Amino acid sequence: MDKTQIRHLFKRYINGRANGPEQNLVNYWYRSFDDEVLDINDAEKKQIKAEIWGDIQQRISFNKSYRQKRNWWLRAAAVLLPLLLGAGILYYLAYYRNSAVQTFTTYTTGTGERKMLRMKDGTVLNLNAGSTIRIADDLSKERIVDLIDGEVFFDVHKQKGTPFVIKNQAITTTVLGTAFNISAYRNIQTFSIAVVRGSVQVADDGHCLKQLQKNEELVFNRNSRSFIVKPTEDRVLDWQKGYLVLNDVPFDEMAILVEKNFGVIITTNHDKIKKSRYTTQLSTEMKPMEAAEVLAAIHHFKISGGSNHILFYE
Known part of the structure; x- marks a missing residue:
């Protein structure tokens, strides 16, 4: 990625139009200070980070007041670009560019319809009525399914070194090889996952909630961000019948x-x-x-x- 692309990236970030991956890109540079090897203590490191980021925010705020001027964003980019390059962000930019091309295929079921899908890695998915999922087309590096709406039974084919990840809003379920049922209807406030075989890890916004074992069910309340774990109900898979x-x-x-x-x-x-x-x-x-x-x-x-x-x- 050249300097022109970097300037456009920061123009979108400063103007509030950057998408999720682009925001993560800039935030990654800021967090990279945690990984630097510096001969200072934790308190000094924290102070330096705060001062640098505070200065950047002040300059961005100042430049926002001059948006009507044609080159306002160039001044903001000029402030950030040297720091960005110095933090080794170009390496991450190359990684981001390669990873951002991941594409997905969407599958849906209509009213009263149920459907079975077999993924390229051998994993079998059974979709309940009114469900929508997106499956990553390239499963060679990471196996990702976005559960957008509905209920799905997953029978995951074990693939050493490549976890299987199901995303539903802020909830992430990670497994290697197991079978489990997820109910995650968009307009219902509870998310539930019941493990039939093996084990799974469930996380909320990156924080691990529970490592579920066979015959355990986790019910998560999206409003309170709280959850309970209980024995799996006998009829949890009756929808497949x-x-x-x-x-x-x-x-x-x-x-x-x-x-x-x-x-x-x-x-x-x-x-x-x-x-x-x-x-x-x-x-x-x-x-x-x-x-x-x-x-x-x-x-x-x-x-x-x-x-x-x-x-x-x-």
Whole structure:
């Protein structure tokens, strides 16, 4: 990467338009001071870092007030470029350029649809209804799956020296060879992972939460950032047998899962119904209205509406 590209990088960073990898690039240079071998103590090192970064921020702030001038960003780049080069960032730039070309292929399942995928490394994925994942096209250096929405059962093929990584928002699951189920619906506040074979490591924003073993399930609350670990429930894989299993779930979660599996939207105007918890097992072979009728009957509610939109009431 030449000086012109570096200037453009810092122009985007200073102007707040840098993407995630580009922000990490500049932040990496700042963190590189931790790796320098200097004949100073920790307190002095911390002070130097703070003073240098503070000075850079002041200069950037000053230059922002002159954005209308054509070459404002050149002055900011002139401040940062010598420091950047001195920190050995060009090596990292070369690494970033090579790693940034990683491409992904997206796979989805529709309402009530389930799909099995076999990755190039031999790993088998079973997708539940209404799920979306992205799989890295090049698995030679790192095996990455982005679980964007839904539920997936992973039977990971062991590949020595190349961990298998599943990313879902800030949650990262890392394994070598094992089998486990992840439920991570975008609009449901809980993330759960149940291990069937082997072990997995689960981390939140880079901080390890738990090393899960066989027959352990971790349930993570996205709002509170808290989690519990419990024995794996017997029916956690029943969705692969054609069942929607609701186990003491709130109304909103029930409505999302019913829509994913049956394509029908359930709503209500009653607070009591909204505050109720729902436990039942529904065959996904049912018609949407049949599933809604069973669900309402079990919880002593009435229904009205058509095949696409059903209202629960007392």
